[in-house]
Amino acid sequence: xxxxxxxxxxxxxxxxxxxxxxxxxxxxxxxxxxxxxxxxxxxxxxxxxxxxxxxxxxxxxxxxxxxxxxxxxxxxxxxxxxxxxxxxxxxxxxxxxxxxxxxxxxxxxxxxxxxxxxxxxxxxxxxxxxxxxxxxxxxxxxxxxxxxxxxxxxxxxxxxxxxxxxxxxxxxxxxxxxxxxxxxxxxxxxxxxxxxx
Numbered sequence: 001x002x003x004x005x006x007x008x009x010x011x012x013x014x015x016x017x018x019x020x021x022x023x024x025x026x027x028x029x030x031x032x033x034x035x036x037x038x039x040x041x042x043x044x045x046x047x048x049x050x051x052x053x054x055x056x057x058x059x060x061x062x063x064x065x066x067x068x069x070x071x072x073x074x075x076x077x078x079x080x081x082x083x084x085x086x087x088x089x090x091x092x093x094x095x096x097x098x099x100x101x102x103x104x105x106x107x108x109x110x111x112x113x114x115x116x117x118x119x120x121x122x123x124x125x126x127x128x129x130x131x132x133x134x135x136x137x138x139x140x141x142x143x144x145x146x147x148x149x150x151x152x153x154x155x156x157x158x159x160x161x162x163x164x165x166x167x168x169x170x171x172x173x174x175x176x177x178x179x180x181x182x183x184x185x186x187x188x189x190x191x192x193x194x195x196x197x
Contacts, residue, residue, distance in 0.1 A: 024174045028181050031144075035185050038140060039192065042133040046197075049128035053121055055197040060114070067110035068190050071145075074103035075183045078152075078176045088166040094159040097172075100179065101152035104145055111142050134193065141189060144182050151175050 015022070081096030115135070118124075123131045155175060158164040164172075 018170055020170065020174055021177070024177050028177065031181065031185075035137075035140070035188075038133075038137045039188065042137050042192065045129040045133045049130045051128050053118075053123050053127070055130055055134075055193075058118055058121055058123060059194055059197055060117075061194055063110065064114065064190065064194050067107050068186065070103050070110075071107040071183055071186055074100045074107070075180055077103060078179045082169065082172050082176050085164065085166060085172045086169045090159055090164060090166075093164065093172070094156055097152050097156045097159065101149050101156065104149040104152065104179075108142060108145055108149065111138065111145075115139075138189065138193070141182070141185055144185070148175075148179050148182050151178065 077096050077100040081093055081100060084090070084093035084096055118131075118134075123134075125132050125135045152175060155164060155172060158168070
């Protein structure tokens with residue numbers, strides 16, 4: 001048995017899928033349970049605050065729509081990054097990875113602006129039920145975006161050092177699975193919090 005065959009056996013599970021991919025899907029499943037519980041908590045408390053400020057007084061739908069669009073476009077850039085790495089085009093792979101991270105940072109900047117505005121208007125974690133559930137839910141999502149941005153930047157710097165090659169496509173794909181998950185979660189949150197408030 002050659003070294004390549006041994007390496008293939010080590011990284012593939014009994015299903016024939018790479019073990020790291022299965023691990024990422026298992027992680028995403030656990031994250032679905034986490035966000036599911038936070039979303040249910042938000043829905044249970046929605047509309048039950050007895051003191052303001054209330055969502056309709058604070059939520060800036062046009063602004064958040066723009067930041068949502070930016071985050072969703074970052075998913076397209078992640079697809080382009082993976083495609084470039086798979087075909088061995090490291091120059092464009094690095095460009096798209098960096099752009100994905102930059103768009104993620106723009107989204108995070110919008111979230112920081114929104115949080116700051118809400119606190120200035122008197123809404124904090126302790127103000128009312130809306131504040132507590134809103135900051136916990138969107139803050140948890142923001143933390144996940146931050147982790148994704150750090151991951152993407154680490155891949156970009158691997159590329160700058162010449163350590164990101166066509167053989168690294170699976171690593172980029174796994175990062176992409178995480179990034180797309182974060183984007184899908186935001187679509188659900190944007191719909192529930194902003195569009196249905």
